[in-house]
Amino acid sequence: MNLLVILAVFWPALSGLAIYLLPALREDRRLRGLCNCAALGVELALTIGMCFGCGTELVLLNLTPTLAVFFKVDTVGCLFAVLMSAMWLVGSVFALEYMEHDDPARERLYQMFYMTVLSALIGQCCAGSMITLYVFYELMTLLSVPMVVHERTPQAVAAGSKYLIYSIFGAMLGLLGIFVFQNELGTVNFVAGGVVNGTPSSLVLIITFLVILGFGTKAGMFPMHGWLPTAHPVAPAPASAVLSGVITKAGVLAIIRIIYFLIGAAALRGTWVQTTFMCLTLFTVFMGSMLAYCEPLMKKRLAYSTVSQVSYVLFGLSCLTADAFCGALLHVVGHSVIKNTLFLCAGAIIHQTGKTYVRDLRAIGKQMPIVIWCWTIASLGLIGIPPTMGFVSKWLLATGSLADGMGALSIVGPVVLIISALLTAAYLLPVTIHGFFPGSDFDYSTLEKKEPGLKMLVPLCLLAAGVVLTGIFAQPLMNAATQAAAALL
Secondary structure (H helix, E strand, C coil): CHHHHHHHHHHHHHHHHHHHHCHHHHCCHHHHHHHHHHHHHHHHHHHHHHHHHCCCEEEEEECCCCCEEEEECCHHHHHHHHHHHHHHHHHHHHHHHHCCCCCHHHHHHHHHHHHHHHHHHHHHHCECEHHHHHHHHHHHHHHHHHHHCCCCCHHHHHHHHHHHHHHHHHHHHHHHHHHHHHHHHCCCECCCCCCCCCCCCHHHHHHHHHHHHHHCCCCCCCCCCCHHHHHHHHCCHHHHHHHHHHHHHHHHHHHHHHHHHHHCHHHHCCCHHHHHHHHHHHHHHHHHHHHHHHCCEHHHHHHHHHHHHHHHHHHHHHHCCHHHHHHHHHHHHHHHHHHHHHHHHHHHHHHHHCCCEHHHCCCHHHHCHHHHHHHHHHHHHHHCCCCCHHHHHHHHHHHHHHCCCCCHHHHHHHHHHHHHHHHHHHHHHHHHHHHHCCCCCCCHHHCCCCCCCHHHHHHHHHHHHHHHHHHHCCHHHHHHHHHHHHHHC
16 A cells, blocks of 8 residues: 555656656657556556555655654545546546647647646645645645746746746745644644644644635635636646646645644634634635626636635635535535536637637537537536536535534625625626527628537546536545544534
8 A cells, every 4th residue: 555655646757757758759749648648547546546545654754753754645635636636637638639739849848747746736635744745735836837837928937937926925834834833733743633732822823824824825815816817828728727626726635734634623613713714715705706707818717716616615614614624525526627627618619719708709609519518517517506516515515604603704604605606607607608699690601610629529528527427426425525524523
């Protein structure tokens, strides 16, 4: 099992580097892409196998008698790891066609960084201490910058710089937490339920809030959300999809580790940290939805949507109740599948038509019916319409909020979620409505079919099916989330 954990963490980086360096694959774009997809298929199998070893611990490096870099496999980490591996594989298949006309040298470099970022993410999923989490979190940030600046345009470079500055500042707050927590708590190792007994000191509370704010940067929480709507529109669609659907969850996972595995939900319940954290998440949910509603650029609209939707997850974590925690974990899964679908749909539209603004998508459903049906299914999932996972997760978030004992905030939470759902419908469904029903005055003679090839359509259809199937067959995920909540609350 130790070997399996090591392979699950380092296989993507090693295989990505090997594929990049092999002379036989340097000029053969098709074979190189297939090798990347095959390597990611192996990685998905490795992460699933790793899940059968929950409880496994593996020390990589002892820094001091009390500080170590080590892996620890648990239910929460396994859920994130399998999700990330699956989404990475789907994005890689989609990229086979999407990037077929890209500069070969740039594509090779993109593929290498794409693979190494996944290693950093899986390492974070298996982190057994805040030290380990910080190391892989920083690696993930540094290795993902080339994915943002891939196009090498001034806008892409500026977006990559902004992403790097925001991310490093957030991570520095996490580093501050390591120093203070080690001194105040005597450990930064993760333990189910946390290590704080009784009421934490004022210093611990202040640093806990700063660490949540720092890791919340990657999750797009206000006031550290500014990188998201800048980075997403300039990155290639497969990169935008994983930035939104997967990398934002790295911030979520870090916050879960701090609240539920280091400090402890019991120690934070009823404190100003919980109240402030909850208020920030609700404000972000509403703000992100409003900005998405007002944004005409398609990918930027989806980026603002991510700002809102990931804070649904953070809101669930801030409630510190079992139902809300389960809802948060399920929304991690649901949002990842849904947002990957939406971004890849946007990528297919841009790739086939060159259209980037929502106002230009009139009759797009007549040209690309399969893509727009996938968009529609994902949109219904993000709104929270049964039987999608979006409905299941939001139901648990609302019921968990009502049970959290936070007074007026317990009522405000579900109200904000409902308002956000209405705004979500308002900024996503017009693409479907005007796409399939352009109006009687539309000149249909100008239309021509623009449907992409199977290498784009198959991933889109699989993701769209996943939006529905994860909702219909949500029970296994709910059981895993309930099991995790029972150990933490």
